[in-house]
Amino acid sequence: MRTAFDLVVVGAGPAGGEAAIAAARAGLATCLVDEGPAPGGQVWRAPRTASARGSGPDADRRGGDDLRARLAASGATILQGAQVWDARPGFTLSIVGPDGASLLSAPRVVLATGATEHVAPFPGWTVPGVFGLAAATTLMKSQGTLPGRRIAVAGQGPLLVAVASKAIALGLRPVVVIDRNGIRDWSRAAPGFARDPAAMARGLGWIGRLAAARVPYRARSEIVGVDGTDTVRGIVVRPLDGGAERRFDVDTLYVGDGLAPADELLRLLGAAQESDPLQGPRAVCDADRRSSVPGLYVAGDGAGIRGAQSAAAAGRIAGLAAARDHGALTDPAFDAASRAPRRKLWRLARFADASCRLMRMPEASLDRIADQTILCRCEDVTAGEFRAAIADGARDLGQAKHFTRLGMGPCQGRMCLHAAAHLMRRETGALGDLRPTPRAPVRPVELGALIGTYDYDDIPVPKAAPL
């Protein structure tokens, strides 16, 4: 395989897909790398089973099918099932994929790595049967199924309603939907949502389906804990504004507390970020999506949470800008081609703000994390142990890591560092991001893929070393 390109795009969601199409059409030798089995990313994920394909195309499927068709015709080299696990300035990207390990080099890179989901830890969130909300969308889209018989859906924002409503469409009526927002929060979002009438109509359709199925809805409430150790027997729910806790018999809980940029490669390459109350840590970039690192462009949720339509528009601008900077597009041609996506980004800004505001987890929910709650799932470190490390003098997450092993497991802190950073700021008054600088491998690489097959007994018990 060819390994030197004019441009490498990481991530084949709406952002990366559009960036690759725009650059390849302009004549750049473009390589698109993505970990998933087919282009589409999270929201436009391709169906993988006959039952998922048979479920009838919805707007997301059509968006994905359109992107996949245009990508196939674009002339870009597409590497699916390939993880980028290291990135060096210049740029050299280390990937591991179906054909083993290899290196890609290019003077320009677009990072379009999307988002990961936050879940605020609560007692029992590690029990089998508790899954992320985003996990539910993945299962429904690619496999057309959702595990569970008596399910609860909890969290806040559009994904909550989308999952609950799509579960009903699969014949699985939730026992209860638990929303940190209330009717008033949703009404406040309406003018922003109206900026994308199609999305608004879809959202109202979801709400209508929940209402028609008479799904019990707990507004302004959150999960206190899960009853059960090896399986979920029930959940306990509390109203945010006080009032009695309530237990629900469920066997499966889908819970999510909003999205955060998947920014490991961005941080590894040293691109500047700034904190943003709605978008999470946002990549600093100019209007053409150039980051603070020359030759590095950013688009989509990985650069700050904005949603699928904005991701596609920003991706297109990034691809065009890379082509322009490469000398493949004249300034007038660049201006003309980027006018429409720029207008779209501007029009959707308030839509994105409204969604992000609803998705945002209230900090008070993190403050309430009880001492017995497991904070770091990989190493079984509790919030109490973490607080004790701070009391013993740990002043940043690096020190706390040494004291407690928090964040040293195979997930490399993806699941815990957000909450841990919050607790650290609360207890010490420290400011800023506080997450330790990422190191390669940024994605936990399956060792077998790098070094060939190996015996189960050869595997070191993964403590410090990422898998």
Added chain:
Amino acid sequence: MAPPEPPSSAPDEGHVVLRVDGVAHRVEAGQSVAAVLLAMGPYILRRSPNRGGARSAFCMMGACQECAIVIDGAIRRACQVEVRAGMEISRRGAGLGTGASKQGNAETTPGTAS
């Protein structure tokens, strides 16, 4: 639980036969290993190395590593691996992790209707 036996060995475009903890199952092609195991139940896939807590898949997008179990002899993330004919899957993680295979399965988790 999904009907464990007898798997048909007849070639079939839409399905593959694989083994979970030594037992053969015929499952729809195109699924991730994690999706197959969750639908089959119980949810537990492994135990956490430090405290032995029961764990299952969580994020389904390759980030949390909770689904890392032995697939064809290597520790792999079950949510990122597609089922394949002849695949050998053990509900067992790295380190101490013993999953459902050593549990005796007194408790059942839901999956597809029994």
